[in-house]
Amino acid sequence: MDRYLSAPQLARLVGVPAGARPYYRALAEAVRALILDGRLSVRVRMPAERHLAAALGVSRTTVTAAYDRLRAQGYLDSRQGSGSWTALPGPGSLGVENPWLAADGDGLLPLHCAAPAATALLPDAVAAAATDLPCHGLGTGYDPVGLAPLRAAIAARYTARGVATRPEQILVTAGAQHAIHLVMTLLAGPGDPVVVESPTYPHALDAARTRGVRLVPAGVPDSGWHLDLLTGALRQSAARLAYLIPDFHNPTGLLMSGADRAALVAAARRYDTTLVVDESWAELALDAGPPVAPMAAHDTDGRVISIGSASKLWWGGLRIGWIRGTGALVRRLALLRASVDIAAPLLEQLVVARLFDRIEETRAERRRDFTASRDALVAALRAELPDWRFTVPAGGGFLWVRLDSPAATPLAETAAAQGVRLAAGPWFGVDGTLERYLRLPFTLPPAVVTDAVRRLAAARAAGAGPAGRPPRPPLIPTL
Structure with a gap:
């Protein structure tokens, strides 16, 4: 049954003063605010233009102009002869006025965070999961x-x-992140050597440090992995655990070849090391090409533990991830996690199960949106900051940019004054190095990344600020 809103109900909700000028714009902004605040649900049928005009005491032309503006912004979905329904715009259609961009209300463009908005399929999956929920309520x-x-x-x-x-x-x-923490807690203890790539995902380093392990970094050059560096680190440290990101590596965006994966698993078998493989970005290939088999495809003795997540493909608000391992390992991890959080939220699990049914649709959506943003980011950097160097990745959600001087941290300080929050290279390192690098995401709309690069260019022109200042921790998580 369709939900609908009467003209008198909407007139009471919008509360636009009679003297507002121009009135149609104020009316459109009031309806937009109601939708964003959740006071007006999505997929509610709006009153006819003439009825709302009568309820507000304005001309029908004024209401028509307001509805046209909402349609153009993506907040109304209309079908000729059927009416108009409230909606939410796709993230790719939003520019720098995107109301979700501000981090903690500070107004900075969040280039420190490589996380996309929710897939357009989320509302359907939530509705379907809600119908599934009673079956599990007993x-x-x-x-x-x-x-x-x-x-x-x-x-x-x-x-x-x-x-x-x-x-x-x-x-x-x-x-x-929960998956990484569980595996580290179960398999690593104080003083144990754990091999990690450098650079790597910062919160994996956090999880390892909470266990008091000894981090053994193996460099990942801009050109890709050097297997002798990784295998040498395994052999020399006698590490029983290594954390790797072979699929659109965070932060470099590199994709490990199948041959290198096979060689690395063979080395892990030789040196008795368990590989913890983070596949959070694995489903986000953007360019055409043959798929690379997961690291676990080369595993014959249960030494590859794979970690996945719903957050990069579907939405970060779905706090669902997973661990793939042996049945025995899963049972041990289940006993451990029972002392932490007992179980994952049931409704969110049902939502993700529904989304898996339409995974290829989401992948196509992300390919379209991320490719447009990646191309916009690349074009803006080449136009505004031609001295910066980077390799365009075949997937993932970010560029790993090499600056023309080792000034990432002071540049991040200066960029904040220009309205941009950055992820400086040292955040991704073990020992405060990587000052010549920035990670720039292309998970935001093209207009946003283009504007952000203009601001970065202005920050660079203004000067990088005081050198030698230690990197500040991110104010909110770096994803």
């Missing part, structure tokens, strides 16, 4: 290993990618 809702339909969907996706997987090999977690 139980306790606590399942440390995860909901059976979701585990089956994740296992089926691994199988489709070339790694035969049973649902018993999957543990559902509250995001990839």
Whole structure:
């Protein structure tokens, strides 16, 4: 049954003063604010223009202009002869006025964070999950290993990618970070050597440090992995654990070849090392080319632990991740996580299970939006900051940019005054190095990344600020 709003109801909600000028713009902004605040739900049928005009005491032309403005902004969806419904715009259609861009209300463009807005398929998945929920309401809702339909969907996706997987090999977690923390807690202890790439995902370093491990960095040059550096680190440190990101590596965007994956797993077998493989970005290939099989495809003795996440493909607000390992490992991890959070949220698991049914649609959506933003970011950097160097990645969500001087941290300080929050290179390093690098995401709309680069150019022209200042920690998580 369609939900609808009467003209008198909407007139009471908008509360636009009679003297507002221009009135149509004020009316459109009031309706937009109601939608963004959640006071006016999405997919509610709006009153006819003539009825709303009568309720507000204005001309129908004024209401028509307001509706036209809302349609142009993506907040109304109209079908001729059927009416208009409230909607939310796709993130790619939003510019620098995107109301979700401000971080903690400070107004800075969040270039420190490589996280996309929700997929357009999310509302449908939430509605479908809500219908599924009563079927699961007779139980306790606590399942440390995860909901059976979701585990089956994740296992089926691994199988489709070339790694035969049973649902018993999957543990559902509250995001990839939770998964990393569980694995580190179970398999690493104080003083244990753990090999990590440099640069790498900062919060994985945080998880390792909370265990008091000894981090053993292996450099990842701009040109790609040097297997002798990684295998040498495994051999020389006698590490029993290594954390790697072979799929559109965070932050470099590199994609490890199949041959290198096979060689690395063979080295891990030789040196008795378990590989923790973060695949958070694995589904986000943008350019055409043959897919690379997951690292676990080369595993014959259960030493590759794969970690995945719903946040990069579908939305960061879905705090669902997973671990793929042996059945025995999953049981051990389930016992451990029961002391932390018992189980992942049931409704979110149902939503992600539904989204897996339409994964190729989401991948196509991300390819379209991320490719447009990547191309806009590349063009803006080449026009505004031609001395900066980078390799355009075939997927993922960011560029790893080499500056013309080692000034990433002071540049980040100066850029904040220009309205941009940056992820400076040292955030991704073990020991405060990488001052010549920035990670710039292309998960934001093209207009936003283009504007951000203009501001970066202005910050660089203004001077990088005092040198030698230690990097500040991010005010909100760097993703």
